[in-house]
Amino acid sequence: GEKAVGAAILVKGTTIGTATDTMGYFTLKVPSEESILVISHFSTTSSIEVALKGSKKVVVRLGEKNESNSQLLGEGFIVHGKVDEAPSPSEGILEWNKYMSKNIKYPHSARESKTQGTVVVGFKVKEDGTIADVEIIRGIGGECDQEAVRIIAGGPTWDPGKVGDQPVTTQISLAVRFVLAGDPGVASLSQQNEKAIADRFGKHVTVVGYQAK
Structure with missing residues (x-):
C-alpha cells in the first residue's frame, strides 16, 4: 500500500x-x-x-x-532482522567512516563511462564479529559494484548483534553513492532518484569523483 x-x-x-x-x-x-x-x-x-x-x-x-523487522543503525546502516542489540563497528562509527574515506576509490573506468548512482551492499555480521556473504543487492554496473563489495569485505571487524545476551548473525545493508563532481547531469531526474534511494539509509556513504581526462 x-x-x-x-x-x-x-x-x-x-x-x-x-x-x-x-x-x-x-x-x-x-x-x-x-x-x-x-x-x-x-x-x-x-x-x-x-x-x-x-x-x-x-x-x-x-x-x-514489516517495520518491526528492520531498523536504522547509526550512520547509513539498515539492520534486517529483529535483535535486542544491533551490531556496530568494533572501533566505533567514527573510525569506520575514517576507514571508508581513506580507502574507497571511484574506479577510473566508471569515471570514463560517467557511471553514477547508488550501490546497495548487503552483508552479514557473524557471531564472532567477522563480515561474511557480501553481495550486491542493488548495483549500477561495472567496477563501482566491485569497489563497494571490496571496501565492505575488507573492513574492520564488528561487535555482533545480540538477542538477549547471545551473539547472533545479523543481516545489514549499506548504500554507497557514486557521484561525479561538476557533471551537469547530477541534477537530472535520474540522479534525483538515485539520491532518494541513498537517502533511505540516512547518512549514506558518498564517493565523489572527477571525470577522467
Missing part, C-alpha cells in the same frame, strides 16, 4: 533497466512485448519476475512492509 522508491527494474537477459522514482513509478523501453521484468528492492534480497505479455502498463506489489 506504499510507494516503493528505488526498486530496480531489469529486462531479463539484458542490461536494460531503470529504477522507480520518488513516487514509485517507472518507464522503460523494452525490446519485445514478451519481455520479462526482474524487479527487486534494496530492503530485501528476493526479487520477482513479471511477464509483460504485450501489456503497456504494469502494477507490481512487492510485498508487505
Whole structure:
C-alpha cells in the first residue's frame, strides 16, 4: 500500500533497466512485448519476475512492509532482522567512516563511462564479529559494484548483534553513492532518484569523483 522508491527494474537477459522514482513509478523501453521484468528492492534480497505479455502498463506489489523487522543503525546502516542489540563497528562509527574515506576509490573506468548512482551492499555480521556473504543487492554496473563489495569485505571487524545476551548473525545493508563532481547531469531526474534511494539509509556513504581526462 506504499510507494516503493528505488526498486530496480531489469529486462531479463539484458542490461536494460531503470529504477522507480520518488513516487514509485517507472518507464522503460523494452525490446519485445514478451519481455520479462526482474524487479527487486534494496530492503530485501528476493526479487520477482513479471511477464509483460504485450501489456503497456504494469502494477507490481512487492510485498508487505514489516517495520518491526528492520531498523536504522547509526550512520547509513539498515539492520534486517529483529535483535535486542544491533551490531556496530568494533572501533566505533567514527573510525569506520575514517576507514571508508581513506580507502574507497571511484574506479577510473566508471569515471570514463560517467557511471553514477547508488550501490546497495548487503552483508552479514557473524557471531564472532567477522563480515561474511557480501553481495550486491542493488548495483549500477561495472567496477563501482566491485569497489563497494571490496571496501565492505575488507573492513574492520564488528561487535555482533545480540538477542538477549547471545551473539547472533545479523543481516545489514549499506548504500554507497557514486557521484561525479561538476557533471551537469547530477541534477537530472535520474540522479534525483538515485539520491532518494541513498537517502533511505540516512547518512549514506558518498564517493565523489572527477571525470577522467
